[in-house]
């Protein structure tokens with residue numbers, strides 16, 4: 001249980017009988033207002049400002065169990081405390097300057113992390129590494145703006161080339177730094193959001209078998225009967241810590257069967273939202289006319305940025321299965337598992353994930369948009385040769401976009417939105 005605010009000393013005296021010494025684990029008994037013992041546990045007192053929220057904080061560790069916990073909670077509430085709202089501790093930490101906004105978001109991301117890699121990136125943001133690299137750019141921008149203000153005071157003819165060159169050199173450095181952060185953030189956002197992978201192809205090529213193989217369990221029904229899969233089957237898997245949302249679809253074909261027809265429609269809808277499409281064929285028959293028709297329709301139905309991986313399945317039925325891992329097209333057997341590791345790597349590569357221990361920032365969509373906006377303002381500034389007013393304005397807008405990330409410049413609506421998504425007690 002965690003309590004924060006100026007009344008903490010008084011609440012501790014009422015419920016625990018005493019205020020524990022600062023930061024010293026203290027065996028305490030919690031009692032209700034009538035003096036009935038409820039639980040015995042460890043109390044910890046963190047006087048302001050050296051606490052998570054920056055206020056006086058008391059933590060009580062009881063034995064657990066819902067009834068006991070609720071009784072102790074009720075005792076604190078009877079003594080004058082109120083229940084916390086979702087994310088309220090972190091919100092107070094933000095308003096008391098214990099954390100900036102990107103760090104506050106990292107708290108939620110750390111709790112929600114679905115893999116070790118995502119957790120590590122969230123912790124990096126929480127420690128302030130992401131914020132510091134943003135701040136560094138903001139500082140460089142502030143210097144550049146000051147320099148530009150000085151240039152504004154002179155008529156263009158009198159601005160010496162030395163100053164002008166200096167301004168452009170600085171701008172280029174800031175742009176390069178921003179490009180670097182953006183790349184790290186885009187990669188990191190894959191860890192947070194995951195990749196939407198859709199398996200598609202004509203009936204019976206082995207799509208459901210592949211989903212099961214990737215999932216490591218029998219998720220979708222597999223039979224030799226074409227048209228077995230009629231609805232979407234979704235499965236979340238992780239490759240090297242990157243979450244993949246894999247969707248198996250009904251085989252794409254014209255059909256008179258009403259249920260199957262709806263399934264095929266859903267498959268096309270799902271394809272329209274894919275990050276990566278696995279286009280599946282049979283290795284022993286190759287790309288036939290039905291496959292050609294599907295490929296042709298891909299051109300108009302797949303989203304512009306979607307990556308496509310062509311996979312030939314059932315190589316165990318082929319004469320020369322040795323061709324596994326051939327670079328251009330992937331040859332696999334969903335049945336034996338041959339080539340599946342290559343496919344896993346291809347999926348990560350198609351999504352833009354690069355292997356290795358490099359730094360990535362577990363950026364949110366919000367951060368990416370702000371970074372992209374800043375980048376486009378800097379781009380615009382670079383186009384403004386010698387119109388210093390416009391140059392200065394673009395720099396100002398870029399700085400503003402970046403400041404939204406750390407919360408130096410953020411609307412109340414956005415703050416409400418961010419903290420509402422926390423769980424209670426964080």
Ligand SMILES: Nc1nc2c(ncn2[C@@H]2O[C@H](COP(=O)(O)OP(=O)(O)O)[C@@H](O)[C@H]2O)c(=O)[nH]1
Nearest residue numbers: 204205206207208209222223224314333334335
């Ligand atoms: N020999 C062989 N058979 C496969 C392979 N993958 C799938 N099959 C078989 O092909 C048939 C159709 O598979 P299924 O996964 O249901 O295909 P879907 O219609 O594309 O989902 C089933 O009988 C599977 O056992 C493979 O790699 N090798």
Ligand SMILES: [Mg+2]
Nearest residue numbers: 207208228229
């Ligand atoms: Mg199927």
